[in-house]
Amino acid sequence: MTNKLVTIILPVYNGEKYLKRAIDSVLNQTIGYDKLTLLVINDGGTDSSSQIISNYQKKYPELIHFIDRENKGVAKTRNEAIILTETEYLTFLDQDDYLDQEFVQKLYQEAKTSKVDVVVGGYRRPDEVGSVRKTVQPSDTEFGKFITMAAWSKLHRTKFLKENKIEFFDNSVGEDNVFTFKEIMSTQNILIINYIGYNWFYNTSSVSNTAQSSLNSENQEALERLLEKLFQVNDNSNSKINEYFIVRMIVFYLLFSGRNSTLSEFASAELKFNSIMKNYGSSYNILTYIPKGESFSIKMILKIFYILKKMSLLNFVMRFYCKGK
Template sequence: MFLTNKLLTIVIPVYNMEAYLEKTLSSVALPEYEDKVEILVVNDGSSDSSQNIINQYAKKYPRLIRAIHKDNGGWGTCIKLAIKEAQGKYFKVLDSDDWFNTTAFTEFVHLLEEQDVDLILTPYTEINDTGDEKHFSFSKKLINKTWSISQFIKNIKYKNSIFALAAITYRTSILSNENITIGDKYYSDIDYDLQPLAFVKTLHILPCCLYFYYRAREAQSTSTDGYISHIDDYKNLLIREIQFFTDKQKSLDHHLKKHIFNCILRQCKFYYKLCMSRSNKIQTKKLTSFDKYIQKTNLKIYLNLNLSCVKKIIPFIFIWRFFKINIYNF
């Protein structure tokens, strides 16, 4: 049985983030919540001064912040370690170049004490280098209400951005489920965002805009060149998601199954576009192998990909499969 003695565990995975880390830690270092909140700062083998910064905060707030140092293994390994170490009823990830609105954090902790659901969702803000902000919120009819996962997904019309890392706080026992597979390195955050939803029964929307998501560094892994350089990691993500969905689909509610299916379909479509836009013999061979994997593992996903279009009318995957023509070569 999962035991807790804190209300909330916040995990901050860190790898060479000395330029951002103090702002991140300062946004959550509130000693008045040391009896309710624990902050696990997991240093993933940083080679800069990140560990020194972590040590300073852990020394200053010993009952609030716990420093964990490990060999480099990737974002997902930090999250999996923190799940094992967590003592909080709820679990939230704060990336080490992002931060919380401290006022909203105070409100969040207060409101969290009143909850007993599997998933908490909160609004969040994206911000770039120039200070431009983009807010992601919820309609008034959804806020301050408890929903079944099925009814909520039906109400939001299957929008994927609702379940972004910045928005979600899981019940920790959901994440401890051995059926959830989180990858080690690139794109493991997508595993974290998507797979636990299969075990969520209830959720609640809180009004506090808690999370500031810094987008300026996205070019490293989420630009087109970044995806291409880590294309095998992206393929491995898709294999995990397809296998997970295939294993669990019979037990999923209709609306939740449709949501997860649509997410995987979008991710697969993107992978085909990546491989075909940078086509060479190696990428073509990899894509052909992946295509056969989908056909064998989940025929419904395979067939639905035939309907995927570019410019709204060109079924590019269907054309590639049946006519051996890559439209991206023209």
């Protein structure tokens, strides 16, 4: 294991359709796969993923560490993988996604040169025909660390994660949010680089299903758990930017899921989220604080939301916005 530099953690659950592409992108890394460990945990799926991984492991036993077990969920799977990681650095890869060839080498070189705990790169969203729907390059600004809350597209120092007990939150939404939020709170040594090397696959069927999310009782409860957890992690830090991120996240969940909700579901969720904010000494007033690095369009969305709430017009306007039945 002495020559291994980076572990790539790949959780799998019924991922047969695009799994080979993900693994091949690891094999093609310019750093050389002899410097890598690909830790694959098959989380109790029922398709041919296990056989696909086994075939690769037989061919590349020095690269692939394969665990096949009962379903525990993606958060517990990733947390287990962090514990098992022995290399100095680790990164995450989702089963539908893939890496540019120089991804690991680029981030590893930056981590070693700058001696940081986390290196953050950008990502793109290619679809089934190869068209790039979106690219995101976080800026090296005050709010840049909060732009990509996913754990992928980054390189993490393993010892730093373990010493600070940075884990994924076992919840149906926001697992990555808690992980990254605690990571940001635990170190100033985060480097944002001007490089895009992670491909977050734009799966139209998956995106369509996600778009159907609503603020039904089950989703509301999951969002309440997430909100409580983030405020607990924040632990009265008196950091404006931390509070801003949490309240910003609330607004975007309300708007995203509220679109497919009834007005009554939206109003119920907004009331509950507002109550949780107040319990932790927070309010929508933090939205008047705009950190450097926030985009103009998001500033405008938050400003409009804040004004509508302040003028008691939010639910009136939402009756035209909410399309749920």
